[in-house]
Amino acid sequence: MRLAVRTKTTPAHARTPAGGRTERPWMDPRDLWTEALAGVLARPVRSALTTLGTVLGIATLVITIGVASTAGNQIVGRFDALTATSVTVTVPPAPDGSDTKPLVDWSGTDAVRRLTGVESVAALADSATTNSIQVRSNDVKAPGDVSGQTLAVVAASADLPSGVRGAMAAGRFYDSGDIGRHAQVAVLGDQAARLLGISRVQDSPAVFFQGQSYTVIGILSGIKREQRLSTAVMLPPTTAADRLGLRDVTRVLVNTAMGAAQQVARQAPIALAPGQEKSLTVVAPADLSKARDGVQSDVNGLFLILGLVSLVVGAIGIANVTLVTVMERVGEIGLRRALGASRRQVAGQFLLESTTIGLLGGIVGAALGIAVVVCVAVFKQWTPVLDLGLAFGAPVAGALVGLLAGAYPSLRAARMEPVDALRAPS
Known part of the structure; x- marks a missing residue:
């Protein structure tokens, strides 16, 4: 087990403040990221299965919005070809x-x-x-x-x-x-x-x-x-x-x-x-922007719930696996606390692990969703409509899901007392 705890190199007389409380060692952010990544990669199969929920959720959102925009543009385009360019004047x-x-x-x-x-x-x-x-x-x-x-x-x-x-x-x-x-x-x-x-x-x-x-x-x-x-x-x-x-x-x-x-x-x-x-009586087509917005809104509303449900399932999976990981690593948590790691550092490590899983799921899900949208557009001979903001925002959404899902397990890990954690069976 690798422990990356870096202590401040301060003079001896400065290590014990006047109040008598010793200053806690601190962990460098690079070491914190390294430890979190090592924790994710230590169980690759479990991490991959955990990430799958977030992948499906993000991919569903990207596919939903991308296909809705592409199909809406195509439907309105067909509507444009005849109805939207026809004006009838009745005498x-x-x-x-x-x-x-x-x-x-x-x-x-x-x-x-x-x-x-x-x-x-x-x-x-x-x-x-x-x-x-x-x-x-x-x-x-x-x-x-x-x-x-x-x-x-x-x-x-x-x-x-x-x-x-x-x-x-x-x-x-x-x-x-x-x-x-x-x-x-x-x-x-x-x-x-x-x-x-x-x-x-x-x-x-x-x-x-x-x-x-x-x-x-x-x-x-x-x-x-x-x-x-x-x-x-x-x-x-x-x-x-x-x-x-x-x-x-x-x-x-x-x-x-x-x-x-x-x-x-x-x-x-x-x-x-x-x-x-x-x-004279004039019959003119409706405003195209309203028709386009209506089509996209109907399609988005129909499938957006599926993406949200998938994200919720992915968040529950991350929370469950992170909690199991915390219980499996009680001894490691106790040793870290005994060596001087603060509650904040322990919580930060597990939060960063769950956030990393969510981020990886968001990246893979966004890539998968964009690929599906392009394939559907090519198969239907449509022009794909992709929102760059959605493509770059999907990984952020995945990371946010992982962050929220890891909040409770991280708090539980941070509340462990060193003595109780070291006494727990490994």
């Missing part, structure tokens, strides 16, 4: 029989397109009477033949594919030339084309409704906004106005850059209907 219908100018005309989208942060704009017009129209893919009526499919017919501006974030599966979308010529052409949603049995447009198929024929020039698929348009027939605004009476814009779809939705939502009504912007 109220004009009173029946009114000849007043509409609040928003088809050219009004040009003013919105010039706003900062706007990526695409599209306008739509529909009505209750055109939401259910019998549409046929041929004009031949055979006995017993089904009359056709009930589909919605809408008018849309030429930039509708970008407005609904869709793509042409076949053919093309009508352009400004078709609109200017009042061409009787139509574009089908992919579901509508499937219902009508149209899969290609090279042969210029036609659809028939309300006694009129329209040449199908394209099929629109992959619609992410206004998904009901996948079962609709889309006409140029001029054609819809002439044939169906769809003259007034009812909705304006705006796609914005990331973070610009709130600003565009405030400016778009003014650009569409100056002086009457309050008559």
Whole structure:
């Protein structure tokens, strides 16, 4: 047994103060650390098992917060990709029989397109009477033949594919030339084309409704906004106005850059209907920071308890092993006290041992937690979000757990009297 007790080299007459009390020898902090480390390494298996509780607790905390931050960022990122950049302006219908100018005309989208942060704009017009129209893919009526499919017919501006974030599966979308010529052409949603049995447009198929024929020039698929348009027939605004009476814009779809939705939502009504912007209804996404905080808070609250429970279990394990160590080393404690070690020195040694175990557990747990977070992010193809403060604070938290866990065993060791400790069986 190695005893590192260092005495002060003071003159003989200074070693006994006037009060008659002899000055206690003192232990150098380096020797105290050496003794504590030797005590930890003297029983490596027990120390490793004791450290395991703290490792699991710290690792759970790091994994919980790291995965929550990473997943929250990914969830909000997916939310951003569509909902957080979509603004919808609803235009109220004009009173029946009114000849007043509409609040928003088809050219009004040009003013919105010039706003900062706007990526695409599209306008739509529909009505209750055109939401259910019998549409046929041929004009031949055979006995017993089904009359056709009930589909919605809408008018849309030429930039509708970008407005609904869709793509042409076949053919093309009508352009400004078709609109200017009042061409009787139509574009089908992919579901509508499937219902009508149209899969290609090279042969210029036609659809028939309300006694009129329209040449199908394209099929629109992959619609992410206004998904009901996948079962609709889309006409140029001029054609819809002439044939169906769809003259007034009812909705304006705006796609914005990331973070610009709130600003565009405030400016778009003014650009569409100056002086009457309050008559328009705007649907804008919620604040992204609140969504992100909400996601992370929910995930953190769910798993944080597991980390705390693991830390409590680790602290109990450290306290139990430290107490057992104290009882096993009663003779050593008595000898130290007999050679002049103070109660504070004895308590400090055992406190330092438990703190060292907690510190090692914190370091290993933090490293393990960071590795798990990175592996999960790589497996899911996410961007890992790691807090450096957490990574460096985890070992400190482990040391604090060890310090608190070793408080009672250290006090018990310090209260032992030298004579009683030396008489105890080894």
